[in-house]
Amino acid sequence: MAKYILGIDQGTQSTKVTIFDTFGKKIASHTEQLREIQLGDNGKAIHPDDDLWTSLKLTCNKLFEKFEGNKDDIIGAGLLSIRCCRAVMKENGELFSPVQSWMDIRLSRPYKVEDDEIAYVTTTTGYLTHRLTGETKDTRSNYVGPWPINPETLEWYADEEKYTTPKEMLFELVDPSTVLGEVTEKAAELTGIPAGIPVVSTSNDKAAEGLGAGLVNDGTVLVSLGTYITSMMLGEDYDPNPSNYFTNPGATPGEFLYESSGIRRGMSTVTWIKELLGSDIIDEAEKRGISPENYLNILADDVPAGSDGLYTVLHWLPRPSNIHERGIMLGFNGKHKGPHMFRSILEGIAMTMYNNSQAMCDELDIDLNHIVVSGGGSKGDLFMQIFADIYGVPARRNEINGAAGLGSAICAALALDVYDSREEAIKNMVNFEDEFLPNQENHELYQEINEKVYKHIPETNDELLKRSYQIINGNN
Missing domain, CATH: 3.30.420.40 (ATPase, nucleotide binding domain)
Structure with a gap:
């Protein structure tokens, strides 16, 4: 019996989710355009509102309308989203402010805490992992840019002086191709992805593209x-x-x-x-x-x-x-x-x-x-x-x-x-x-x-x- 894998691929302009079989054949796919990035004063560039999560929910639901197979045969989902972005989150997992695009000048310097309501600072993959699974884990391979991470070992720095962001605000790092958690009942209801299937870490989008090519x-x-x-x-x-x-x-x-x-x-x-x-x-x-x-x-x-x-x-x-x-x-x-x-x-x-x-x-x-x-x-x-x-x-x-x-x-x-x-x-x-x-x-x-x-x-x-x-x- 055929088994299927969800490949989630969120880029700067669109969210694409594809159902592949285990031999790389595309079974069904759907793409939704993201809203245009809002360019503001002083070099700011944001994904408006909660567009990444909203788009992922819509894309998944539209995909399953096309899928003629059995969702019970989906064995897992690989989660990939835009690199070099920053998501600032509240304790409940919602965004404190819109996701900062890689085009945002603020991404050229380390993050400093702006408000007491902010609980986490992470990447797009970290944010979506939390939305899908409730876990505060993220692939270590999507931390490109001014994060307090050793670029060779891909571990958070041991030296506390290197942190402009408090360490407790950062997610636990895992290797690519690691199970991050399972799709929650709430996320299943919102996306149509079956509850309980494993969500798997990937990498930054360019490295994942290299693997897929x-x-x-x-x-x-x-x-x-x-x-x-x-x-x-x-x-x-x-x-x-x-x-x-x-x-x-x-x-x-x-x-x-x-x-x-x-x-x-x-x-x-x-x-x-x-x-x-x-x-x-x-x-x-x-x-x-x-x-x-x-x-x-x-x-x-x-x-x-x-x-x-x-x-x-x-x-x-x-x-x-x-x-x-x-x-x-x-x-x-x-x-x-x-x-x-x-x-x-x-x-x-x-x-x-x-x-x-x-x-x-x-x-x-x-x-x-x-x-x-x-x-x-x-x-x-x-x-x-x-x-x-x-x-x-x-x-x-x-x-x-x-x-x-x-x-x-x-x-x-x-x-x-x-x-x-x-x-x-x-x-x-x-x-x-x-x-x-x-x-x-x-x-x-x-x-x-x-x-x-x-x-x-x-x-x-x-x-x-x-x-x-x-x-x-x-x-x-």
Whole structure:
């Protein structure tokens, strides 16, 4: 008899819950969009009200309306939510204030207690664990940023002087693939998830995505296409002071995830250009019975590599340390139209990530020989070919492009002894779809563009953008 696992995958823009069988096959899935992040004064960015929990409840209930199987055959749920966020909770488990997004400037510094009513400070996974199980436990692998945690051992610091947050406000840390607790009767009533099933810890969302994409330590780079775009490699050693990558906790005990620099609001730029091009694109796509993104892919496929000299730098959201940064589209002339802009954005994403990936590999002294692309953008054949052409290596995608949700389910499968090891779980649950080989002529063109033009656009325009920022913001 088939057994099923819930893979909960909550990102910056949506909550997705999928029912997988133990061989990684998607049985049923439902996605609900989160409300737009509220951007406030002084760099604040919040998920409004109790949106993460509200969305999870709605998504689960909608999912079970689609599910034709027996809920009694669900053996567990892997819980994954957005990293680098902060949830401040009351004693009863409710939020004291809305969850702080990873975009919030307050996440760049340690938390200090604001009010006597605050009982706990935790991550999104810790908060949702408490909602689902009533437990004050959390995966140690989702504590990325200014927490009082040893980044190598992933234990709370023993030195009390390192705590800006009182230790009693912090949750108990557990390894990934550990049973956190069981779904309570109240949570079952609210979500439709059967009461009593185990809720399993995962990791930070990028590490879980690496697991769900089948990432192994063999020179393969995973390019993750999300609101934050990054590239990743798997490793076993912790490096406290790398120059061109970050060392993050992995999805299984004893591993680390090496993560390159990335693009903030990355795939949001694709949504931006779609909306900018207006209703004509949406209407024509609807007539053809395809998504607007697919229609834009068809149009942009006729644009030559290099977009006829139109280049895009993806600084739609500046880094906190470079608040003057802005996105750039450079090189317009009269023949450029919407499809050129769309392709230029895709090429800008791929070229930026190639430079970031290569810098990481060079520092690690690893030959980049293969890439895996995950996330919704990997559905587009044009985008996959652009990645292969720019990187100059084969680009693979898997049957499940939402790899984080599958990674969440794999963590549950490991915790529940469905599989004995990471390798066995990947072999049985991660299924390859297809591969794109680089066009050598296009690769050579992109290399020349990158070395002679694209790499130099940000630094060439940096001083002008600083002056502009000072003018627009009153020379403060």
